[in-house]
Amino acid sequence: DQQVKQNSPSLSVQEGRISILNCDYTNSMFDYFLWYKKYPAEGPTFLISISSIKDKNEDGRFTVFLNKSAKHLSLHIVPSQPGDSAVYFCAAGYRGSTLGRLYFGRGTQLTVWP
Amino acid sequence: EAGVAQSPRYKIIEKRQSVAFWCNPISGHATLYWYQQILGQGPKLLIQFQNNGVVDDSQLPKDRFSAERLKGVDSTLKIQPAKLEDSAVYLCASSHQLTSGRKGNEQFFGPGTRLTVL
Numbered sequence: 473d474q475q476v477k478q479n480s481p482s483l484s485v486q487e488g489r490i491s492i493l494n495c496d497y498t499n500s501m502f503d504y505f506l507w508y509k510k511y512p513a514e515g516p517t518f519l520i521s522i523s524s525i526k527d528k529n530e531d532g533r534f535t536v537f538l539n540k541s542a543k544h545l546s547l548h549i550v551p552s553q554p555g556d557s558a559v560y561f562c563a564a565g566y567r568g569s570t571l572g573r574l575y576f577g578r579g580t581q582l583t584v585w586p
Numbered sequence: 587e588a589g590v591a592q593s594p595r596y597k598i599i600e601k602r603q604s605v606a607f608w609c610n611p612i613s614g615h616a617t618l619y620w621y622q623q624i625l626g627q628g629p630k631l632l633i634q635f636q637n638n639g640v641v642d643d644s645q646l647p648k649d650r651f652s653a654e655r656l657k658g659v660d661s662t663l664k665i666q667p668a669k670l671e672d673s674a675v676y677l678c679a680s681s682h683q684l685t686s687g688r689k690g691n692e693q694f695f696g697p698g699t700r701l702t703v704l
Contacts, residue, residue: 476628481626506692508695514697515590515677515695516629516677517695518694561628563628572617574631576629577628578626578627578628579627
């Protein structure tokens with residue numbers, strides 16, 4: 473059962489424009505969310521996170537928005553750069569668990585073209 | 587700071603053979619994770635260690651997979667015997683503490699081992 477879903481397998485955006493990557497989740501117990509970026513032949517690298525007590529977190533060109541009522545979060549990249557081309561994974565977990573386990577979506581391949 | 591190291595990077599074996607993967611986490615990280623990532627899917631947790639103790643192996647196919655983390659540092663993941671469906675990238679990750687979403691507790695991933703079972 474996929475508790476974290478990324479329904480768009482790919483996204484193509486022109487350089488300088490905004491990239492919006494979406495993620496939905498089904499488990500209402502999740503209370504923190506992370507985005508990871510993955511280049512080919514490398515492991516995922518942490519990008520940005522958000523706690524369920526917030527609805528927005530910003531770090532440079534990257535902003536994550538959380539809509540708890542819709543169980544939806546999105547990652548905005550502004551402006552997009554060719555170096556942002558990678559697979560982006562959404563992940564979620566809950567602090568009530570002592571395990572710190574993360575649940576990952578299938579990923580979205582972002583391509584930023586010049 | 588050195589990242590998470592994994593070896594080998596690639597492995598090709600025939601079904602029913604055995605294979606082992608090695609992981610060296612970031613120095614000082616108490617928590618270590620092994621994930622399986624099948625093509626087109628997100629990483630799926632196989633096993634999680636806190637120091638040298640297992641805290642979650644609920645998703646580990648224990649009839650063929652085993653893992654250990656002796657001395658609470660390096661870890662090995664073994665598959666014996668391998669099946670075709672075990673073809674995947676095996677990722678090792680570590681975190682300072684149990685991942686909580688708090689800055690500094692995120693998981694850091696190694697480059698992975700790509701396993702192909704023929």
